[in-house]
Amino acid sequence: MVDAFFERYRPRLTETAIGLLMPNVKVLHHPKKYELIKANHNSGYAYLLVKGAARSYYLHNGMEINSWFAFENEMVGSLRNYNNLPSRETIELLEDSTLLSFNINGIKPLMAENIEISNFINQVIGEYCLYLEDKLYYTHLRSARERYTALLAQEPNVFRRVPLTYIASFLGISRETLSRLRAK
């Protein structure tokens, strides 16, 4: 079920590593709007989105600001939770979804005894780190139009599966401006 995800990671996890991980992994189904992780809490779990979509948002001046969207085969979770800090964001499903849950407290000790698991997790974090650098690079000092066209080019799925209201705050612009940019 999750082969496509794990195959991105090299060297691939051996049976031994997978055997150690399995007791900490569960398959879950949740409906649209279900909150995987709540703001200001430490959930203790990270998730692999097998099927479906999710968003991460936080409140600022009473408004929901969306920080990312995720789809099939992407890892979703709170890096702050992973580091035993409360999440700043709420992670909510945008569609009915199938997920794998990973018990962070169960898996962390395995990193010391199994180098494959350690490498795997560190690769996930390393890729997220590169993603954050890209996001900063492609938004800093860029106009609303540039950010909009970049997102359209790089992640067209977002426009097919996420309401425009959510996309606007993700791009750091008002709903009205996004609407006008789309109207060309």
Place this chain on the structure above:
Amino acid sequence: MVDAFFERYRPRLTETAIGLLMPNVKVLHHPKKYELIKANHNSGYAYLLVKGAARSYYLHNGMEINSWFAFENEMVGSLRNYNNLPSRETIELLEDSTLLSFNINGIKPLMAENIEISNFINQVIGEYCLYLEDKLYYTHLRSARERYTALLAQEPNVFRRVPLTYIASFLGISRETLSRLRAK
């Protein structure tokens, strides 16, 4: 010399780990304006800033955009270089500096054979990742004045040791606007 830096990391590196690392570490002195890492290149090194200051910048529409500043006891380098990608940024010294250089190609293989080294490097990357999340969180949808006052509160050193011209592009505002914000 670098104790203060290494002490932030737990568990502390043992003699064994340090012995493996040492052949890949050199002490260096370089003058102000020296370029540690050049844009579009893969330097193969990361650095610990023992004494001095550095900035990272990239060109955008012919203008230098500063992405970060670093001071004593901070690691400086290109995450993209670490991942065998060309750096987008040039890293330049802002003051005459003392550094430790780390040979990335020499150290990476050690991560497979020594878990301490692996943990150490992953902790450095993990902390950088949290820093990037914070930076996005504290700049997204915030006004020039909010970003300015946040930087003043969180990293006052920057205003003592970095020219305002550089700080402006780091904050994502024009030099004139920064000047006016300072004038209150």
Place this chain on the structure above:
DNA sequence: ATGCCCATTTGATTTATGTCACAAAATCAT
């Protein structure tokens, strides 16, 4: 010290984008 080159400030003007108000369209629940 002197002069030159940047860095910084200040003023006038322009522009992109936000805000407010409402209309139209789409989605949802009964």
Place this chain on the structure above:
DNA sequence: ATGATTTTGTGACATAAATCAAATGGGCAT
């Protein structure tokens, strides 16, 4: 289906911050 609620689009206007243009100030090299 029907109305109700939410999402998206449009217009008028306000405003933060950019841009352009000088003027002033500071630091560095001779």
